[in-house]
Amino acid sequence: MLNLLAQTEMPPFAAEGGSDQVKQFALYTLIAGFLLVAAMSFVPTKLRRPIVVGATFLAGFYYVLLWLWPKPVNFAPEQKPQGSEHVGVWLTNALPGVSSITQTLTALLLGLGVYSVLRLHGTKLIKKQKDWAFSLVLLISMLTMVTIGYVDYSELKNNPDKVNQASWGFFQYAKDFLFDGMLQAMDAAMFSSIAFFILFAAYRAFRIRSIESTVLLATALIVMLSLMGLVEYALSKQVIDSITGGDPGHFMNNFALNQVRNWIQTYVQGPGILALTWGIGIGSLSMGLRLWLSLEKTGG
Amino acid sequence: MEKLLNINRYAMYLLLCVVVTIPFFLPPSATVIPTLTNPNTQDLYINMMQIPEGSTVIIESDWTVSTRGESAGQLEAFLKICRHRNLKFVLLSGADPQAPQVALNTVKRLNAQFKDAGLPEFKPWDDYLAVGLFPDPAAFWQTVSANIRTSFAGKTAYDPAAGQRRSVYESPVLKNIKTNKDLGMVVIITASASLDTMVQRMSGKGTKLAPMVTGVMAPEAMVYYASGQVVGLSNGLRGVVELETMMARGVNYSADSKEPFVKAPQFPGKIEPLPEGLKPLDRGMSYFASLHAALILMILAVVLGNIGLLYQNRKGKS
Numbered sequence: 001m002l003n004l005l006a007q008t009e010m011p012p013f014a015a016e017g018g019s020d021q022v023k024q025f026a027l028y029t030l031i032a033g034f035l036l037v038a039a040m041s042f043v044p045t046k047l048r049r050p051i052v053v054g055a056t057f058l059a060g061f062y063y064v065l066l067w068l069w070p071k072p073v074n075f076a077p078e079q080k081p082q083g084s085e086h087v088g089v090w091l092t093n094a095l096p097g098v099s100s101i102t103q104t105l106t107a108l109l110l111g112l113g114v115y116s117v118l119r120l121h122g123t124k125l126i127k128k129q130k131d132w133a134f135s136l137v138l139l140i141s142m143l144t145m146v147t148i149g150y151v152d153y154s155e156l157k158n159n160p161d162k163v164n165q166a167s168w169g170f171f172q173y174a175k176d177f178l179f180d181g182m183l184q185a186m187d188a189a190m191f192s193s194i195a196f197f198i199l200f201a202a203y204r205a206f207r208i209r210s211i212e213s214t215v216l217l218a219t220a221l222i223v224m225l226s227l228m229g230l231v232e233y234a235l236s237k238q239v240i241d242s243i244t245g246g247d248p249g250h251f252m253n254n255f256a257l258n259q260v261r262n263w264i265q266t267y268v269q270g271p272g273i274l275a276l277t278w279g280i281g282i283g284s285l286s287m288g289l290r291l292w293l294s295l296e297k298t299g300g
Numbered sequence: 301m302e303k304l305l306n307i308n309r310y311a312m313y314l315l316l317c318v319v320v321t322i323p324f325f326l327p328p329s330a331t332v333i334p335t336l337t338n339p340n341t342q343d344l345y346i347n348m349m350q351i352p353e354g355s356t357v358i359i360e361s362d363w364t365v366s367t368r369g370e371s372a373g374q375l376e377a378f379l380k381i382c383r384h385r386n387l388k389f390v391l392l393s394g395a396d397p398q399a400p401q402v403a404l405n406t407v408k409r410l411n412a413q414f415k416d417a418g419l420p421e422f423k424p425w426d427d428y429l430a431v432g433l434f435p436d437p438a439a440f441w442q443t444v445s446a447n448i449r450t451s452f453a454g455k456t457a458y459d460p461a462a463g464q465r466r467s468v469y470e471s472p473v474l475k476n477i478k479t480n481k482d483l484g485m486v487v488i489i490t491a492s493a494s495l496d497t498m499v500q501r502m503s504g505k506g507t508k509l510a511p512m513v514t515g516v517m518a519p520e521a522m523v524y525y526a527s528g529q530v531v532g533l534s535n536g537l538r539g540v541v542e543l544e545t546m547m548a549r550g551v552n553y554s555a556d557s558k559e560p561f562v563k564a565p566q567f568p569g570k571i572e573p574l575p576e577g578l579k580p581l582d583r584g585m586s587y588f589a590s591l592h593a594a595l596i597l598m599i600l601a602v603v604l605g606n607i608g609l610l611y612q613n614r615k616g617k618s
Contacts, residue, residue, distance in 0.1 A: 199312055
């Protein structure tokens with residue numbers, strides 16, 4: 001199948017967004033998906049795991065090969081591969097197709113989220129469980145946003161002049177009110193409330209109880225002071241310059257607030273983060289291998 | 301003194317609310333704060349101002365209004381540079397379904413400013429393409445580095461001259477882009493770890509990467525700057541203010557014979573300030589006084605708490 005995907009412009013199963021062809025493909029894929037799921041339900045239980053393990057292995061194997069298989073250097077898309085170059089070029093050319101599949105699969109996760117919300121809150125509403133009124137508000141809000149958003153998108157697609165406010169109709173105003181006027185404002189309000197908790201947490205937790213906490217507090221103080229442009233300007237530029245007389249080679253320049261902050265970032269914070277990232281990378285590699293080879297007990 | 305250990309949380313919340321809000325009622329000229337620029341922001345700005353005029357850049361905008369204070373200023377600053385250097389851009393998102401609309405709103409807001417200033421607006425199709433959300437940015441960036449002519453396969457946009465939707469590859473924005481090396485720069489404005497994904501797929505592939513991140517993400521992003529995998533870095537609100545300072549005052553530049561305000565020893569040339577039409581350059585600066593007030597309050601709270609603790613410890617010993 002991957003041979004079919006080895007195109008340089010558009011994968012053969014893809015079509016231009018919004019075209020009739022893409023709608024046809026979507027329908028065929030939907031039917032094929034349902035048939036596949038239905039077929040899987042008839043597969044004996046003992047065979048299911050090998051199928052899932054095999055599919056997982058094949059999906060991961062492509063990227064492993066893409067990473068490890070030697071590829072011709074500076075190979076132009078219009079060139080024809082020769083001899084052993086075929087596999088490397090074939091793998092590279094298949095990337096857009098495989099990438100489209102992963103984009104689609106990831107996008108389906110959004111659909112899965114929507115399905116989950118509908119199922120959970122729909123059940124709550126139908127069975128009139130506790131706080132069903134909140135579920136009703138949530139579902140009405142979601143359906144309103146989806147409907148208005150989609151109509152607005154369709155109208156804009158066919159009439160891009162509607163971008164200008166002078167040409168707005170009901171759905172553009174409604175979307176503006178719902179998205180910018182309400183959703184975005186509430187989003188910002190929720191996030192800004194963190195500032196209050198940070199302030200109180202700093203007050204309660206930043207206490208000098210040990211040497212370690214003293215070092216942490218001193219470092220945090222330097223970083224916080226250096227974030228304030230005015231303080232840094234006054235301490236690094238005015239005070240230090242008055243001592244050094246503007247001589248860039250003067251030893252005291254090392255004690256300017258911005259230099260101390262840069263030293264902390266470069267020699268303390270940076271290596272610490274690198275060490276963490278290194279550890280996380282090794283862990284991710286190990287976890288990736290376990291998932292790819294279906295060694296995780298819950299993976300299949 | 302023991303009261304210092306038990307300040308009412310609601311009193312602190314109210315105080316924070318008041319001190320953060322006051323600067324918004326002051327005139328903009330009263331909240332202009334002189335700010336030194338750091339080498340990472342200098343490098344970012346210098347590289348941005350050296351993108352060849354008329355080039356195409358990709359902007360991955362991965363923020364929503366929850367980080368507007370930092371990210372909006374970053375996107376606005378770069379879009380103003382795009383206007384100044386006549387850069388074309390592809391706008392996309394890889395982290396949040398809300399992000400594409402938020403970025404388009406920023407373009408719309410800036411277009412209104414440009415119109416008032418008599419500058420040309422960003423026109424869809426001719427000047428920019430909004431290609432929406434890529435749910436799997438890792439796969440997307442991998443195709444960009446392998447063959448950019450397939451990365452936007454299937455994406456269409458409305459061509460006003462033709463009166464119909466056409467492949468984005470036919471637009472002036474992407475028409476001449478054959479490989480990722482033809483891109484002037486790839487800019488990412490993010491409030492999450494999406495920079496990691498981009499650097500892992502695009503670093504060392506011949507395209508300049510320019511991250512603009514929130515303060516929370518800055519320590520992680522700094523590692524990429526130190527290693528040379530990105531050309532510069534704008535960190536949080538402070539980074540926005542530094543960019544605006546350089547946009548307003550230039551780099552190694554002085555209108556009279558005075559010493560330049562922004563001195564970048566690593567850059568031999570000089571960059572003039574942006575023209576008057578692109579001003580005001582105060583999106584970040586308008587929030588900066590509030591950040592100062594909040595940080596001062598936080599430092600005071602920590603100091604008061606520790607004075608109370610010290611007093612309690614001494615009292616306990618005696």
